[in-house]
Amino acid sequence: METRKSTFERPVINRVNAGLPDKFGMHSKLRSMPEIDSIPVESLIGLYGSPLFVLSEKTIRETMSDAKRAFTTRYPKVQFAWSYKTNYLDAVCRVFHQEGSWAEVVSGFEYEKAVANGVEGQFILFNGPGKTTEDIDRAITQGSMIHLDHFDELFLVMGCAERLGKRAKVALRINMDTGIYPRWDRFGFNYENGEAWQAVNKILPDSRLELVGLHTHIGTYILSTNAYAVATTKLAELTVRIQRKFNHTIKYIDLGGGFASRNTLKGAYLPGTDTCPSFDNYAEAITASLVNSEIQHDKMPMLILETGRALIDDAGCLLGTVLANKRLVDGRLSMILDIGVNMLFTSFWYEHAVVPSKETSDYTENTTIYGPLCMNIDVIRDAVQFPVLERGDHVVVNRVGAYNMTQWLQFITYRPNVVMIGMKGDVDVIRKAENYSSLSMHEHIPDHLIHFRL
Amino acid sequence: MQSTYIYFIPGAMKLQKNIAISESGFVFNPGSGESFILNRTGKNILELLRDNKMFEEIIELMMGEYEVDRIVLEKSILDFISVLKSYGLLEKEPASAN
Ligand SMILES: Cc1ncc(COP(=O)(O)O)c(C=O)c1O
Numbered sequence: 001m002e003t004r005k006s007t008f009e010r011p012v013i014n015r016v017n018a019g020l021p022d023k024f025g026m027h028s029k030l031r032s033m034p035e036i037d038s039i040p041v042e043s044l045i046g047l048y049g050s051p052l053f054v055l056s057e058k059t060i061r062e063t064m065s066d067a068k069r070a071f072t073t074r075y076p077k078v079q080f081a082w083s084y085k086t087n088y089l090d091a092v093c094r095v096f097h098q099e100g101s102w103a104e105v106v107s108g109f110e111y112e113k114a115v116a117n118g119v120e121g122q123f124i125l126f127n128g129p130g131k132t133t134e135d136i137d138r139a140i141t142q143g144s145m146i147h148l149d150h151f152d153e154l155f156l157v158m159g160c161a162e163r164l165g166k167r168a169k170v171a172l173r174i175n176m177d178t179g180i181y182p183r184w185d186r187f188g189f190n191y192e193n194g195e196a197w198q199a200v201n202k203i204l205p206d207s208r209l210e211l212v213g214l215h216t217h218i219g220t221y222i223l224s225t226n227a228y229a230v231a232t233t234k235l236a237e238l239t240v241r242i243q244r245k246f247n248h249t250i251k252y253i254d255l256g257g258g259f260a261s262r263n264t265l266k267g268a269y270l271p272g273t274d275t276c277p278s279f280d281n282y283a284e285a286i287t288a289s290l291v292n293s294e295i296q297h298d299k300m301p302m303l304i305l306e307t308g309r310a311l312i313d314d315a316g317c318l319l320g321t322v323l324a325n326k327r328l329v330d331g332r333l334s335m336i337l338d339i340g341v342n343m344l345f346t347s348f349w350y351e352h353a354v355v356p357s358k359e360t361s362d363y364t365e366n367t368t369i370y371g372p373l374c375m376n377i378d379v380i381r382d383a384v385q386f387p388v389l390e391r392g393d394h395v396v397v398n399r400v401g402a403y404n405m406t407q408w409l410q411f412i413t414y415r416p417n418v419v420m421i422g423m424k425g426d427v428d429v430i431r432k433a434e435n436y437s438s439l440s441m442h443e444h445i446p447d448h449l450i451h452f453r454l
Numbered sequence: 455m456q457s458t459y460i461y462f463i464p465g466a467m468k469l470q471k472n473i474a475i476s477e478s479g480f481v482f483n484p485g486s487g488e489s490f491i492l493n494r495t496g497k498n499i500l501e502l503l504r505d506n507k508m509f510e511e512i513i514e515l516m517m518g519e520y521e522v523d524r525i526v527l528e529k530s531i532l533d534f535i536s537v538l539k540s541y542g543l544l545e546k547e548p549a550s551a552n
Contacts, residue, residue, distance in 0.1 A: 008522035011496035011534040013481070015541065016489040327533055331540025363493050390526075 010388050012363040030364070030387065032356045033317075033396040037421045041319055041357040041394055044419065048429065050321040050394070051339045053405060053418040055430070057095055059315035060401075061423070064099045067311060070279035074287040077302040081125050083257050084110040086308030086402050087316075091420050091430035093117050096311075104306040108135045115142075125254070125306070127173065127215070129153075129187060136160045140168045147171045147215050147254075149188055154199060161208040171213030171254065172199055176234050178227035184219050191234055200238070204246045211248065214238055217256025217306065221265065221349075225277050225285040231255060232286050236293030239301060254304035255286055261313035263350040263399045272350075279310070309402035316401025318344060319357070322393045323372060333367045333388065337395060340371030340378050343415060345407040346400060347380050354380065357394040360387035373412050405431070410439065467535060468545040469503045486542060495520070499534060503544075 034041060037056050045052060064080075071078040081104040082096035088110060093103070094117055103114035106128035114124050121142025126135070129149040136153075137160050139146050148154050148170050161168040173188030174196045189196040203211045214235045218227055232255060239250045259282050264272040290303065320339035328334050341347050354369060367386040371378040380397070389395070408415055414434040419427050474482045479497045481490040492500060498519070502512045509531070516527055538544050 005521040006519060008516075008520035008527065009493060009495050010530045011499050012493045013490050013496050013500075013534070013537055013541065013543075016480075016491055325533070327536045327540075329540075331537055361493075 009361055009363070012365065012388075014363075014365070030355050030360075030385075032359050033398070034357055034359075036317055036396075038425060039421055039427065041396060044427070045319055045321070045394055047427075048417045048419055049433065050319060051343060051416045052319045053343075053400070053416060053431075054317045054319060055089075055092065055401060055418065055420045056315045056317075057420055057422050060092070060095050060312060061099060063311050063314060064096065064101075067279045067305075067307060068099075070283040071287065071303065071305065074283050075290060075303055077300065079252070079302055079304045080311075081123075081254075081304055081306050082311075083306045083308035084113060085406055086257075087312050087405050088113055089405055089418060089430055090117055091428070092312065092405075102304075106130075108132060108138075111135065111138065111144075125171075125215075125304070127217075127306075131156075133160060136168075137164060140164055140166050143169065145169050145171055145212055147173045147188075147213075148199070149173050151199070151202075154202065158206060158208050167208060167210050169210050169212045170203065171215045171252070172196060172203070172211070173215045173217070174235065174238070176216065176218070176231060178218050178224075178230040178234075180219065180222065180224055180227045182219065184217070187217065188215070191238070196238065197241070200242055204242070204248055211242070211250070213252040213254055213301075213304070214250055215254040215256065215304075218258055220258050220309070221260045222258040223260050223275060223277065225281045228255060228282055229285040229289045232289035233293065236290060236295055240294045243296070243299065249299050250301050252302040252304050253290070254306065257306045257308040257310075259307050259310035261309045261399060261402060263313060263346070263352065266349060266351055268351075276310075312401035313399045314401065316399070316404070318397040318400045318404070320395050320397065322389045322391055322395065324391055325388065328368070332383075333365045333386075334370055335367050335386065335389065336370050336372060337380060338372050339380060339395075339397065340373040340413065341375075341380070342371075342373060342378075342409045342411040342413060343404065344371070344380060344397065344400065345404055345409070346402070350399075351381060351384075352400065353398040354384065354386070355396050355398065356387060356389055357396055360389065363387065375412075410434065414439070467503055467509065468506065469500065469538075470543055470545055473500075473504070473543060475500055475504065481543070483541075483543060488541070490541065490543075495530075496534065499531060500538075503538075 036054050037058055044054060081102040082093055083104045085106055102123040103119045104125045105111045105114050121144045124144040125147060126139045126144050127147045136157055140160055146157055146168060157168050174191050175185045175188045176191035177183060189199045203209050216231050218231050235253045242248050242250055260276045262272045262276045318339055320337045323336045323338055326334045364385040364387050367384055369381040371380055405418060417429055417433040418431040420430045421427055472484050479492040481492060
């Protein structure tokens with residue numbers, strides 16, 4: 001009688017470290033991720049290729065409604081404005097606009113995108129230090145809110161408004177000390193040194209400008225909710241001073257973006273899922289500061305939020321394929337994926353949660369995950385306990401919805417397909433993969449360089 | 455059955471002397487004072503190496519015991535051996551042994 005053979009498992013030997021366990025006390029098993037919104041990863045890759053960005057409309061809407069609930073249950077006038085630079089794929093922007101978000105843009109290109117998406121000028125907030133004269137003319141003509149960054153821009157807007165014979169709606173971008181580091185003082189007018197007050201005194205007597213709002217964006221991935229309380233209090237104080245001196249009511253206070261997402265920052269001691277404040281935490285800090293301020297009850301401003309990464313990070317995954325495993329000279333394992341830093345720009349800041357798409361063995365090895373680019377910087381994860389996958393196996397990189405589909409680089413490879421899984425489980429390609437002709441379209445070869453012989 | 459890939463077959467694959475392998479898969483190297491832990495297949499291979507089995511023999515013996523594709527087995531044993539080397543568990547090959 002023949003005995004049945006055992007199932008084979010890759011041989012593993014791990015050094016027992018005499019010292020401490022790892023920083024979480026143990027190696028927890030990586031949970032695999034076989035499907036996204038009930039659609040198998042294997043079939044998504046089968047249909048749309050690898051690598052593949054996948055966005056979940058359901059997750060976007062759920063995250064958005066969580067954020068809205070947190071703020072609107074605490075403050076009567078709340079308005080979100082979608083930060084285009086975080087993810088300006090039209091389908092994504094339109095989900096946010098359907099959810100009631102205005103548009104927050106920082107360039108002529110983003111402004112054009114918002115208009116093409118059907119957002120009326122009066123619902124566009126125009127930020128950024130680099131607005132051109134044409135940008136400003138268009139924003140004034142269409143009645144958008146121009147968030148002033150510096151005095152040169154202030155004078156430029158005055159000139160444009162005069163030439164167009166139309167009053168410009170402006171807000172002041174203000175930078176300040178909120179007790180956190182780094183302090184972003186390169187954008188806007190400083191609060192503490194009186195620069196912001198000086199700008200107020202320049203704008204308010206000027207008939208060409210209407211000061212509608214006060215804005216700040218204190219930084220990004222801010223874990224301190226107290227920093228928001230400080231920022232809100234300072235903007236509220238300025239609002240009160242403006243009312244007192246000019247009898248002018250500020251229509252809105254805009255706290256910008258900056259809420260952390262649940263990604264883990266490089267070098268962080270604890271995972272982002274443990275440290276990230278909830279929307280309720282941020283909302284409590286901001287709205288309490290507004291409600292407790294000295295702003296008159298009947299003059300409470302609208303609260304605008306330009307939240308970016310915290311609203312979209314969780315909704316995006318990047319699927320990829322293992323190309324090879326390789327043993328490094330020091331014995332560490334390296335795994336090469338078809339996902340490079342060219343499309344996963346955020347791997348420069350985050351220790352992204354990479355997981356296998358299928359159940360794997362319990363044994364993990366200290367693994368370095370590389371991308372396919374022939375560049376030393378192409379590292380997705382420096383050192384992660386990972387099960388050994390085979391060539392052709394698939395992985396899922398979680399929480400990539402923010403900043404990747406805008407900051408990705410066309411470098412060495414084409415950018416891949418982006419699909420969105422709709423509310424009913426339907427899958428749409430919302431940005432087609434690039435190919436040779438989509439890129440060569442922009443190039444021109446001078447006549448004398450057409451021919452050569454080797 | 456012949457392997458379709460041609461691998462460099464490691465010449466010296468002798469386990470260092472005095473390496474202790476426990477029933478439960480613990481390994482102790484008295485030379486360095488380091489301990490290691492093995493899974494079942496790892497323990498299998500280490501024991502075969504201790505018994506001075508050659509690469510081809512190990513492959514045949516393992517093929518008899520496990521349900522596994524030969525190429526997958528060869529690749530994983532070669533990889534395993536390079537890890538053993540980097541952990542200093544194998545005897546050093548004599549320099550330029552030609
Ligand atoms: C003016 C402004 N608002 C909003 C955002 C969105 O920020 P976050 O993604 O940190 O929420 C940014 C991003 O840099 C910004 O510059």
